[in-house]
Amino acid sequence: MKLYHNIKNVRFTGNRLILDIDGQEQAFDLKTISQALLHASEIERTTFEISPSGYGIHWPLIDEDISIDGLLGITHSANFAFSS
Template identity: 55%
Template sequence: MKPHHHVSDLKFENDFLIVTIDGETKRYALKEISPILLNAPTAARNIFDISPSGYGIHWPVLDEDISIDGLLGIRHAPHRKKESALSNRLAQ
């Protein structure tokens, strides 16, 4: 499976998250992305897992998750439920 994003070099500087996503280093104000991370102690902030698929970052001690697409501002259209011939017939 090809990773969705390549995430590396995650660190914190004061109240900012600094992370390299797909080779580009980005800086995010914690107050804009996660009040939990903003108020967390440094030790808890530094215990995280990067999803092997590149979809997100998880802080197990804080039970906090951030999606990479969310950080990048990528919005996905909601999934539409496909209707079957049977469900159409039952609705009539």
Template identity: 45%
Template sequence: MDGRRIAVPLAWYPRLLGAMPDQRARWEIAGAGYGIHWPDLDEDLSTEGLLRGARAPGGSGRWVGARSVG
């Protein structure tokens, strides 16, 4: 983990978009920095996918703020 921040449109990830803010706020680093896990939502996103701008099927649009991961 190098401390960089990543910001992506929240609408790219429909499960996160449909979640309550407190559910989105409860995340953890997974796999020594290889991903992010939201236990309340059973959602996992890879760091590589976020850096590549990979979207979940059916997502587009609204931006979520950047958050430090390291």
């Protein structure tokens, strides 16, 4: 399994999601990334699962998923091979 990101210290401060991603602390405004998390209770926010690969975080009580690449603005292009 490819490890996409090393995610640690998932926490909330007010309306901000704070994460340690690949050794760097990052903060994200919930208003721009997730209305579900913005309006979630403390127990809903603190009940989460980090994917084993570090690709994303899932909050099962509110059925919300956040992609780490999406948070960081990383996009992937598909490499298609076409034959004629």
